[in-house]
Amino acid sequence: MSSRRFEFIVIILLVVLVCAGVYVGLRNLSYFNVVSVEVSVNGPVSEVRSDIERLVNPLKGMNILEIDAGSVKRSIQALDGVESAEVRKYYPDRIIVSVNYLDLDARAYCVDDEGVVSYFFIDGSSLLSASAKTWEGFDRLPIVELNPVYAQMVLKWGSDQGFASMVPLVEHLGRNSLITSIKYDNNNGSDFGRLVLSLPSLNAQLYVRELVSVQRLDEALAVIEDQSSTNGSSVIFDLYSNTLVKRT
DSSP: OHHHHHHHHHHHHHHHHHHHHHHHHTTTOOOGGGOOOEEEESOOEEEEEEOHHHHGGGGSSSSSSGHHHHHHHHHHHHTTTTEEEEEEETTEEEEEEEEEEEOOOEEEEOTTTTTEEEEEEETTEEEEEHHHHHHOTTTTSSSEEHHHHHHHHHHHHHHOOOHHHHHHHHHHHTTTTOOOOOEEEEEEETSSSSEEEEGGOOOOOOOEEOOOOOHHHHHHHHHHHOOOOOSOEEEEEOOOSOOOEEEE
């Protein structure tokens, strides 16, 4: 081995040792300890969920050089309801996490004869099973109660035309503060089925018997509000495509 080649190898080894020493030194400096972990969420949720907090809270106080942003990102994306995530390190002591949740249409649930509650998400015309904890976290989504037999039928065989037509109505109705509950059932997949809206502040219930437009539905609710009374028994209205009927 020539002396020049030997000197080159020695220089390379010295550089590697110096870099390693610098890296080890930096990992032990409190200057690089994470002070701030900022988390933002995008989608039908209003708060950072506890499962996200469980993953990111331990990052505070760690040396930023020891944190594997890719590993944290994969852990977050593995959580139920998460579509994607970004984890960025800003030296010397700041981490920003952005979480994108699935863009779902609504939440659904059903209660069987034994009182067991099952939870679902509605994604387009699909019904997806969900855990109670994940379901509760999507608090910006409207809620519809399903008949348990019908819910199981949709899960097993897929949605019918009535179910697909119901979803945009539920999305719209979820923004109406007068409505406290929405129920949907369909014993015959060839028609719309029945959508039941509870309006306790108007002392009324509205049964949507046929598929109607959002505009027609709003018009019916305006008529019910105009005729509402805080006295007497609850009044039931039936809404058809061309008629609003008040039961006597």
